[in-house]
Amino acid sequence: MRFALFATVVAALGCGDGPNTPTDARPSPDLPPEEPVSVAFEAVDLPESPAAPTALVFLPDSEGFLVAGKRGEIHHYSMGEDGPTLVDEVQLPDVSSHQECGLVGLAIDPEWTTNRFVYGSHCLDGRTSRIVRVTMDGSEDAADSVVEVFRVGRDYELEGGDNQHTMTSLFFDDTGALVVMVGDRRNREAAQDPDQDLGSIVRLVPSRVEGEGGATGAPDNPYAAGGGSPNVWAKGVRSPWKAFLDSRGRIVVGDVGGACFEELNVVDGPGRNLGWPLLEGPCGGECGRFVDQYTGECEGMVDPVLSYDRSSDHAFLEDDPEVTPIPNRAVYAALEHRSPVDADDPYDDRLAGRVIWGDAIAGFVRAARFDETGALLSDRPIGHIDWPTAWGEAPDGHVYVMTYGSDNPFDFEPGLLFRMVLR
């Protein structure tokens, strides 16, 4: 593998504005159709790969990348001429990894280069999740540096089981706040309750004091002065899984559906209400089974920018000749591709500024483009990969993805690494 031209690029998973932020004027809707793009996924050998990988974060300054495993491993690889080698690892303590639980989100501190702070979101048990910070500076006792930054959950059991709709993706935004997706933990009412952090997008300012955890709500959060939890940025999310910060500083999040619709949402400001559980999918979308509180009113709710139902003949499935023909769905928002600064764009600039997203179970992969208002400009199929769970963009512009390595996500097979290439 060749990584000859590492540029000094901010890590791919949303740690600030990349230096190559797309600056196009707003394209007119009657522009000619974009050129089709077709990609393939080349296997890359990853030694000592964590079982059931859940997050992939490229590091600045040619330092390689981090991979999180569901059971709480964080592996630091360097990317050499002959492929990745493991240079550091830590096993987080007290990680519960049943069902949807586990270590499922990973972020590096904006000051990683000097402080080596890594943040992980994981389940403590079936009802409680937390964010921890660990100092990955190469010392053997890194696990001893773990401090708890934030905790969220409920203290009662639910019929039908726990371990679902957990706290997942996290990343730093342009203001330096730590953003984290918090599922409703199957407590649907919480998603519309401004006093609860469950069912929300949360924004925090974590303590940076060595040996001390804790966090406060970001000062510009909508309820910072009262009226709800000071941690809340947006409400109405159900089971958000993969999310990232786009080049305009907006949160792009895939919210996995209950009965009807998978959603891709663009959250462009404070206090947005994404609808759950009053509404699943777009306003007016027919969904009668789970959405028992829906009154037909959509006022104050933000529609997803893209959504799809579970039908087997949906265009997104028919666009993909390799689609997995089972009824389950799990939408993900992977990343926005940013052309490299000091290298040729491996996709000939055809994916620059495009949001790569798809469905982890059906396997389709698509590229969408939104304008500055969040409106959809284009969306087209680009390829197929089964059970992708972690996406990142290397400083040379290549997109990498890790998969569970099994069609049963609870097998705990070693994760597989792939590099996305033009077909």
Ligand SMILES: [Ca+2]
């Ligand atoms: Ca919604």
